[in-house]
Amino acid sequence: MIEAPADVLVVGLGPAGAGLAIRLARAGLRVTAIDRAVFPRDKICSEFLNPETVRQLDLLGATEPLRAVAVPLHGARVFGPRGHALTGLFGEAPGTRHEPGISVPRRLLDQILMELARAAGVRIIEDCRLTDLIREDGRIVGGLVARGQATETIRARVTIGADGLHSVAARLLGGRLREPLRRYGFVAHVADVPDVGFTAEMHVGRGLYVGLNTIGPGLTNVAVVASRATLAAAGGDPTRFWAEALDRFPAVRGRVRADRIVRPVLTTGPFATRSRHLVSNGALLIGDAAGFFDPFTGEGVCTALREAEMAAPVVVEALAATRTPTAEQLDRYRLLRRRAFAGKWAVERLIGYGMLAPALFDRAVGRLERRGMGHTLIGVTGEIVPARAVLNAGFLMAMVV
Ligand SMILES: Cc1cc2nc3c(=O)[nH]c(=O)nc-3n(C[C@H](O)[C@H](O)[C@H](O)COP(=O)(O)OP(=O)(O)OC[C@H]3O[C@@H](n4cnc5c(N)ncnc54)[C@H](O)[C@@H]3O)c2cc1C
Known part of the structure; x- marks a missing residue:
């Protein structure tokens, strides 16, 4: 006692x-x-x-x-499912000069x-x-x-x-209440992944996405987040699923080597949930x-x-x-x-459910990049710019028209 x-x-x-x-x-x-x-x-x-x-x-x-x-984190580059890419840098977000994040x-x-x-x-x-x-x-x-x-x-x-x-x-x-999105995470630490700087990479595909983030000298956090359906189709071994998921992305394939895994794949899920x-x-x-x-x-x-x-x-x-x-x-x-x-x-x-429509998501990524609006978006998700900078007719229209 x-x-x-x-x-x-x-x-x-x-x-x-x-x-x-x-x-x-x-x-x-x-x-x-x-x-x-x-x-x-x-x-x-x-x-x-x-x-x-x-x-x-x-x-x-x-x-x-x-x-x-810690190492600096300047923002993220999002690669859409059909080849468009969007860069968001904290330092370029609207308002006063913003400091970077860290990893x-x-x-x-x-x-x-x-x-x-x-x-x-x-x-x-x-x-x-x-x-x-x-x-x-x-x-x-x-x-x-x-x-x-x-x-x-x-x-x-x-x-x-x-x-x-x-x-x-x-x-x-x-x-707990479950939301319809039911995703699972698979994350490893991998050494010697080439060409990852201090801006994270997010690669979005159908039913899953991949994140690469530098967390120390020569060390990269490699995350796969997959829907329940994607996972069910894969079956069994989490490390194999993680490696096969990476292979689906041409811009990632070959960069992450299984023999360079420093911390094995950890898994969790499902999310989303609230109390x-x-x-x-x-x-x-x-x-x-x-x-x-x-x-x-x-x-x-x-x-x-x-x-x-x-x-x-x-x-x-x-x-x-x-x-x-x-x-x-x-x-x-x-x-x-x-x-x-x-x-x-x-x-x-908006982002989480938007990924369920890959073509639309990709188009939005391209449109926002053309208009230089990725910095606003990351400013909002980075909590240095108020959400209303995205939740307004002008921004939302820019994503689709
Ligand atoms: C795949 C994935 C990637 C993510 N990436 C990011 C990211 O890049 N940046 C970011 O900001 N967030 C990220 N998150 C979210 C972030 O990890 C969590 O939101 C954050 O850790 C929440 O902190 P917490 O203290 O609430 O819970 P946790 O960090 O989970 O801490 C909970 C603690 O409770 C303890 N615990 C659990 N059950 C019990 C029990 N019964 N009795 C006693 N102790 C218990 C655990 O051991 C743990 O130490 C990610 C999440 C996932 C799943």
Whole structure:
């Protein structure tokens, strides 16, 4: 039995959980954070961090440790299914001069965030998995956790579900809603891929896309994201599927060599999914546990960190006012999140569902490139330009006419 009279129990120490744990501990709360993994651990991701992510990491104090391990990221070049290409550079996005993003292996990034949380005073328990929530008088008052063979309880005034795409907390708090898009990710690290600079490549095909992103000297993150139907047709072995998927793209074929794989293929899915209840009496969900659509726009880490930024003051204020906050007291986080992300969600879906029509998608890529509008689009997905720069009649017409 762990005696842990915490103010806050954070379940999951990815960017969402670590970001929130750091903020709450710095605000003077007693925070216990658990993760089923032992750090450093890998996380399937394209490791493309947009400029707003860099700003968020700076706010947390992660800039200095990241300097030694991150490489710059100038933007992305999208190759349509029929030969058109679109370049979007953060530095060319409308508005004031924008700094680039960065790329860094998640194994390093998440370790840095976890260490910052520890330094902020968070009590961290690794190899500790949430299995159930403790409910008393209609409120969540902590979690039941598995540590090796033992089951223990950790009590807290607020419990934060930050346990990712397959969140146990979200399932226990009312379940997940699935969107029609059902995609799966396959990601490896590969050495010596020629001609990959500091602008990521996205190659879109029928039923799948491929991303190449430099994450260190001579090291490339090679991601394949495929629809359920594409996957079903392939069957079996993920590494073989990943390699065969790369071969379908003439601009990628031959550049990624199986004998240069440094970190084997990791897989996840399906996405897209979101949680039915973001806030409950005594509990709140952030990051992928709250919802995740599709990795194409490379925004998940940014969203996780921004949600942590939004949730922190709500939790601090609620705990100052009461012993165990009600869903109503935590609801401001849900409203802030919706206000901040509604535009971005629409743009993500425009792109994510747009890929289902390869000819149209390719034409839009060509038209936007001719008009130099790729910089605006990446500025929006990079969260340095407001979504309304894309969600307006002029921009949308430019894609199709
Ligand atoms: C293929 C792919 C590519 C992506 N590429 C990018 C990209 O380039 N850029 C970008 O910004 N985003 C990208 N994303 C999205 C990004 O990875 C996520 O949005 C981000 O990691 C969300 O952070 P999180 O903290 O919510 O969850 P996670 O990072 O998943 O962290 C959750 C943590 O919870 C722990 N956990 C899980 N279950 C339990 C449990 N029961 N008990 C205790 N701990 C638990 C896990 O061990 C983990 O450490 C990509 C996603 C995919 C699938």
